[in-house]
Amino acid sequence: MSGDDHDSERAVAQGTFDLLHPGHVHYLREAAEHADELHVIVARSSNVSHKEDPVLPARQRRDVVGAIDAVDEAHLGHESDIFVPIERIGPDVIVLGYDQHHDEDAVAAALDDRGIDCDVARAGPRDPKYDGELLSTGRIVDRILERRG
Template structure:
């Protein structure tokens, strides 16, 4: 399990660094080329199963890109470095969840807090179909997710404190007052940017849990 998580993390790290290399300032050719070589080495060692060396190489590559931006007097804009916090139940996983996480990943590394069974039941009035450990493992396997943890049973803001994100990414249906949330976080010494997705992404059919449940009822529960 630890080995699989390390591999997944290196793969996501490489993806992020490669995105930065595409947009890198060509004026620093030699350093960029060195970063590119480290990234290529990382991919090589990843394929060979040497995940530790792969991780070291990709960290070197990102460090070189950061050094270029510091030298050029720029703010570090590395979306690889930024932490994006997302929270949800993620019970019956559907395309809407994937599109939401994909959108969040545009801002940086996505860290997901998965709701505990007891909290999900209290908020939604029903037990989740999949238990918290199952939901956690499913979310961890999604390519847009850098890491995932279970939320706190008593204080959901403890997860935010633990991750200490640069950005909190909210869904359009998450009933949370952004100003009050930011006020509470500032009391705890945190000051993340809060970004809300304006509307559901409906590129695919059955992009909500309710739609899936209703379709199952229609197909299998109402037939004679």
């Protein structure tokens, strides 16, 4: 599937989106600027292997992400093949988060191997806007444990 299979430009953002915070909102708003539609793929808990397991269930994370103004549609990731929703959505660009562990060149090569014609971009950082603002799920969890644990 290629970006030419639909009328409007589509962008895809993806991630875990556990305990949504301003950094997530910044990423999704910036990703939305790349196209007319923003589709977000929310990782299933079973596919999160690069960090601690999510606190919230995948469907709850998807529903909260879908409520953000910049998001046109939020999807659950596939249980075993992360490219299945990408093939279904047919994006023109995949926008990676500023601090996501993915390598742009490796993602582009995997897309090319599967015949998916889309660009890969990376969102920029969002600096804290005030003292004490937390832009990391891990830091939010740490703060909760520090104050209530």
